[in-house]
Amino acid sequence: MKYDFVVIGAGxxxxxxxxxxxxxxxRVALVEKSERTAPVLRGFSRKGxxxxxxxxxxxxxxxxxxxxxxxxxxxxxxxxxxFPFDTEGFDVFRCENPGFEFRVPAGYARLRERxxxxxxVEAKAIxxxxxxxxxxCASMPYLNLDAEVDTGFALRRVLGATLKExxxxxxxxxxxxSVLSMHSLLYGVSSCEVSFTQHAAIxxxxxxxxxxxxxxxxxxxxxxxxxxxxxxVDLFCGAEVTRVLVDAQGAVAGVxxxxxxxxxxxxxxxxxxxxxxxxxxxEGAFRPAYRKRLGALEETVSAFMAYAVSTAPIASLAGSNLxxxxxxxxxxxxGQSPLDKAPFYLSAAYREGGGDPxxxxxxxxxxxxxxxAWEGSSSGRRPEEYRQFKKEALSIMQxxxxxxxxxIAGNLQYLEGSTPLTLRxxxxxPYGGLYGxxxxxxxxxxxxxxxxxxxxxxxxAVVSPGVMGAVLSGLLACGTIxxxxxxxxxxxxxx
Amino acid sequence: xxxxxxxxxxxxxxxxxFEFALGDMTPETTLFEDMGLDSLDVVDLxxxxxxxxxxxxxxxxxxxxxxxxxxxxxxxxxxxxxxxSA
Numbered sequence: 001m002k003y004d005f006v007v008i009g010a011g012x013x014x015x016x017x018x019x020x021x022x023x024x025x026x027r028v029a030l031v032e033k034s035e036r037t038a039p040v041l042r043g044f045s046r047k048g049x050x051x052x053x054x055x056x057x058x059x060x061x062x063x064x065x066x067x068x069x070x071x072x073x074x075x076x077x078x079x080x081x082x083f084p085f086d087t088e089g090f091d092v093f094r095c096e097n098p099g100f101e102f103r104v105p106a107g108y109a110r111l112r113e114r115x116x117x118x119x120x121v122e123a124k125a126i127x128x129x130x131x132x133x134x135x136x137c138a139s140m141p142y143l144n145l146d147a148e149v150d151t152g153f154a155l156r157r158v159l160g161a162t163l164k165e166x167x168x169x170x171x172x173x174x175x176x177x178s179v180l181s182m183h184s185l186l187y188g189v190s191s192c193e194v195s196f197t198q199h200a201a202i203x204x205x206x207x208x209x210x211x212x213x214x215x216x217x218x219x220x221x222x223x224x225x226x227x228x229x230x231x232x233v234d235l236f237c238g239a240e241v242t243r244v245l246v247d248a249q250g251a252v253a254g255v256x257x258x259x260x261x262x263x264x265x266x267x268x269x270x271x272x273x274x275x276x277x278x279x280x281x282x283e284g285a286f287r288p289a290y291r292k293r294l295g296a297l298e299e300t301v302s303a304f305m306a307y308a309v310s311t312a313p314i315a316s317l318a319g320s321n322l323x324x325x326x327x328x329x330x331x332x333x334x335g336q337s338p339l340d341k342a343p344f345y346l347s348a349a350y351r352e353g354g355g356d357p358x359x360x361x362x363x364x365x366x367x368x369x370x371x372x373a374w375e376g377s378s379s380g381r382r383p384e385e386y387r388q389f390k391k392e393a394l395s396i397m398q399x400x401x402x403x404x405x406x407x408i409a410g411n412l413q414y415l416e417g418s419t420p421l422t423l424r425x426x427x428x429x430p431y432g433g434l435y436g437x438x439x440x441x442x443x444x445x446x447x448x449x450x451x452x453x454x455x456x457x458x459x460x461a462v463v464s465p466g467v468m469g470a471v472l473s474g475l476l477a478c479g480t481i482x483x484x485x486x487x488x489x490x491x492x493x494x495x
Numbered sequence: 496x497x498x499x500x501x502x503x504x505x506x507x508x509x510x511x512x513f514e515f516a517l518g519d520m521t522p523e524t525t526l527f528e529d530m531g532l533d534s535l536d537v538v539d540l541x542x543x544x545x546x547x548x549x550x551x552x553x554x555x556x557x558x559x560x561x562x563x564x565x566x567x568x569x570x571x572x573x574x575x576x577x578x579x580s581a
Contacts, residue, residue: 151534152555159553289512289539442551444538451535 002264003029003234006255008241008280009271010037012467013458015224016474017269019074022231024482029263030233031255033240033428037225040427041217041467047414049349049359051307053426055217056347056361057085057321058467059205064495066143066205070471072494075230079223081214086319090210093182095175095325096404102179103320106209108134115179125171129180132166133207136200142472142479143201145492149476149484154447156197162441164332166196174328181331182323185345187465188300188365188433190334193440202464212319216350220467236263244268244280244455252454255280267454269477274437274446274461275430285452297461298443299433301335301365302420306397307349309414313356316407317348324404335365339396342366346401360408362401368432371421379425390419435465448473448480456480501548501575502568508547509564512539522565530564537561544571550578 003026007018010032018030036042040054061067061082071077084090087110089103105114108130115126141149161169163184167177181191183203191199213220228235240258247253254264270277274294278286286294316322325331325343334343344364348357374386394417402409420432429436437445437460445461458477463469479487496504510517515530526532532540541552548571552558561567 155555155558159555287513287536287539289536289543292512293539293542442553444542447535447538449535 001029001234003027004265004267005029006031006241006263006265006268007271008255008268009459010034010235010237011271011459012038012041012224012470013460013462013474013477014269014271015228016070016074016471017271017458017477018233019076019224019227019231020474020478020487021269021481022228022233023075024478028231028233029236029265030228031236031239031241031257031263033238033258035238037228037235037237038217038221041221043217045352046307046416047309049309049351050216050218051349051359051361052217052347055213055220055467057090057210057212059203059210060143060208060468061211061213062209065208067468067471069145069491069494070475073491074224074471075227076220076223079226080220082211083214084319085210085212085321089320091182091206091321091323092316093179093323093325094404095178095328097327098175100175100328104179104182104206106207108207111207115176118179119173119176122171122173122176125173125176128170129167130207132196133200133204136197137204140201141484142475142488142491143205145488145495149479151447153197157195157201157439158441158444160195160197160441162192163194163196163199164191167191178325178328178331182325184331184334185323185343185363185365187439188303188334188435189438189440190301190336191331192333193438195439195441198439198464202466202469205468214354241270241272241280244270244282244285244452246282246285246452250285250453252452265454267456267481269456269458269474269481271457271459271474273429273459274457276428277457281452281455285455287451290451293444294446297437297445298440299368299429299431300435300438300465302368302370302423302432303434304339304364304366304370304393304397304420305418305422306362306364306394306401307359307416307418308362308398308401308412309349309359310357310408310411311413312411313358314348314360314408315356316405317346317357317360321348322346322405324400335367339364339366339393340400344397344400346405359414360401362397363434364397365434366420368420368424371419371432374421375424377421379422382421386421390417393417393419435460437461439464448477496575498568498572501572504547505544505567505571506564508543509540509567512543520564522563522568524564525562526564526567527562540567548575550574 091104243256349359424432458473463473
């Protein structure tokens with residue numbers, strides 16, 4: 001089979017890439033090793049309640065905002081219905097020590113107002129911070145369609161000041177710093193490591209607006225799937241790419257599948273974890289320096305998660321997420337605390353068909369080493385000792401959730417959990433990274449181009465995690481191929 | 496380390512990680528034309544230097560100015576001296 005492009009991996013970045021290339025007139029194959037597209041985005045159901053695993057809410061999706069424009073460009077906006085989270089508190093920050101609660105409102109102006117009410121003497125720091133976040137978003141390629149696409153932005157994410165350094169230079173108020181760092185739970189990197197630029201490029205979208213999607217991640221996957229079909233993309237599921245093939249001139253010639261079949265193409269976009277890419281690329285395709293760099297990339301924190309069904313509706317989670325912090329400075333050491341002292345994040349789970357939240361998803365950032373003792377085991381065949389460990393972890397999480405959120409205590413009907421090992425196997429991240437490869441100061445993540453002619457990269461390692469980061473990375477990779485001016489012009493036509 | 500030792504270390508690290516022949520490497524050698532590097536390689540260049548000398552390089556502007564192997568030599572020598580006097 002001959003294609004113009006083969007896209008490896010049908011997560012959001014792969015789906016975005018395949019659709020963009022197909023709508024530009026190319027013959028495209030999309031290859032996914034799971035049985036269906038975007039397994040992480042699909043989530044799962046228990047007792048009639050749907051639990052999201054890859055998507056809970058997003059920033060930048062209100063009409064006219066970047067993700068809305070991208071969805072329109074991809075031709076999926078008619079099939080996706082979004083709704084605003086509580087505009088007076090889409091996220092609730094709750095600190096145990098000292099006791100403090102802050103409700104994050106939508107919109108920079110309202111956020112400024114609310115922050116200044118909570119921290120009256122910090123108005124100057126708040127203004128500086130919000131101004132800096134806005135400036136970063138305005139300078140990020142594709143997030144702002146007028147921003148220059150150059151290496152400057154990528155370098156600032158690696159060479160610039162960390163979030164903590166930046167906040168320390170603005171204020172001495174630990175609680176304020178903590179509120180401004182709370183969204184690090186959404187990208188899984190401690191405030192001591194993430195660059196301010198990277199943090200701002202992600203949170204800036206949430207400060208504009210926070211929205212959910214009706215039918216959640218699953219309806220987003222369905223929209224992508226329908227679009228693929230309409231555009232005539234050949235989808236190969238349950239097919240793992242084992243090798244990228246090169247021709248005598250050293251350029252991409254195709255991909256080989258685990259079945260032994262080959263798809264020939266002069267170019268492909270790989271959206272796999274960079275370490276997985278090293279196994280696919282032929283010997284000698286990359287210089288030793290590049291191989292070492294990809295091989296040494298660190299991943300974000302991993303996590304323990306709890307999925308609960310409640311006998312009573314959980315009103316406090318309707319349109320709001322809860323961020324629970326045991327101490328104000330705990331985001332400086334994300335993933336380092338034991339489960340009974342870790343910060344965590346709670347999001348609503350809904351019965352199929354809607355209504356008030358009928359359950360919750362809790363995410364407790366943690367390190368992979370917590371479950372490293374059983375890393376040789378695979379899903380469904382874990383030893384008894386691991387099962388006991390997981391049961392204990394789940395009960396610690398439940399006790400903590402009920403202690404700090406008494407409003408949801410006592411109504412538990414069903415509880416399931418996952419560990420860093422589950423994440424490793426489910427998300428195809430070698431060390432169970434909750435958000436894949438991390439973006440931090442001093443770590444150079446791969447760019448969309450590679451030294452292997454015809455091989456391009458997309459995925460969360462390239463831009464940032466989340467649906468926004470994955471879509472951006474797909475667009476950026478296609479822009480590298482088709483020309484950024486052309487892509488941006490077409491995107492602007494969707495504004 | 497003397498300047499000569501630093502230069503020797505830079506050249507041998509680059510030769511190994513970028514598969515260059517040591518004999519082709521002079522201070523006048525240009526990275527982009529002579530050595531065939533492109534903007535994608537600059538990042539790996541920085542990491543090779545960071546690893547070889549145990550330093551963190553965060554000088555965006557200085558990195559952008561580098562054109563020749565000699566520029567790399569001076570950059571690292573200056574940076575080492577700054578670290579020693581700090």
